[in-house]
Amino acid sequence: MANTVLITGCSSGFGKATAHEFARNGWNVVATMRDPAAGTEFSEVPNVLVTRLDVQDQSSIDGAIAAGIDHFGGIDVVVNNAGFAINSIFETIPKAKVQEIFEVNTFGVMDVIRAILPHFRAKHAGTIVNVSSGVGVFGLPLASLYNASKFAVEGFSESLSYELSSIGVTIKLVEPGAAPSTGFPARSGSETARLDVPEEYRDFIDAALGVYKGFRTGADENVIDKVAKGIFAAATDGSDRLRYVLTEDIKPMIKARRETSEDEYVAYMRGVFPYGRQK
Ligand code: NAP
DSSP states (O other), X not given: OOOEEEESOTTSHHHHHHHHHHHHXXXXXXXXXXXXXXXXXXXXXXXXXXXXXXXXXXXXXHHHHHHHHHHHXXXXXXXXXXXXXXXXXXXXXXXXXXXXXXXXXXXXXXXXXXXHHHHHHHHTOEEEEEEOOGGGTSOOTTOHHHHHHHHHHHHHXXXXXXXXXXXXXXXXXXXXXXXXXXXXXXXXXXXXGGTXXXXXXXXXXXXXXXXXXXXXXXXXXXXXXXXXXXXXXXXXXXXXXXXXXXOGGGHHHHHHHHHSXXXXXXXXXXXXXXXXXXX
């Protein structure tokens, strides 16, 4: 019998591409999204069940898991992909937005995992792939809340790996870098960083956005497919490896974080990104 994956956030970007990647490889796919109307293209793909899952709505999480088990006879892998970014000056971001980003990027991941664990525990098997980010490993300017939400996912997943190993469940963290061709920037909108911020931050914002623009123009065009393949490989390699860096662009920063001293790492990052008073 084919294996089954449930993926959150399949309406666009990495989630959509990952659903296609699993389906291409003969898997059953529970392609979940907030609005199933966004998943009409999957009606052409065999063994894909499109169903509603909003990570901020527990009944929709429970419903999607039950529908997947009912339709395909079980779930073997869960990919927690749904998420969004806010790129702006922390001081200007209202508390409701702070709560929303944690609700989706961090607590949403926890709620999906809590809901699938009884099924995995009963089978003494299962794999969870959490889509983190380079920003789950190193801090970037204008990304304080997104950074915080992904750092939390990293620490949560690493700690959880110990207790889940005792019930036969594997957890993995995948770390993609920048993929400007997903729907991501539209929702996070780095251009919004320029709006409604105190004058004192403007030179800093311009300098930071200038560095990001350089990264964007250098970004790999096939990055979405590469990330989808990387998620599939992490989910199916049969190992209990915890972390996977999925794109080239973040490797220098990951290397600085993981292979140099704290002082060297901080000096490196402050050499790449604006630090201190600009102009
Ligand atoms: P995307 O195209 O904007 O996709 C994000 C997905 O998350 C969409 O399907 C969106 O659904 C869904 N989503 C948002 N809030 C949700 C909620 N409350 N419940 C369920 N689904 C929700 O962006 P992406 O780049 O593919 O992002 C996917 C993941 O990769 C995210 O976790 C992101 O943090 C991570 N990531 C992205 C990048 C990048 O540069 N793009 C880099 C590293 C990591 P709607 O269509 O309903 O909004």
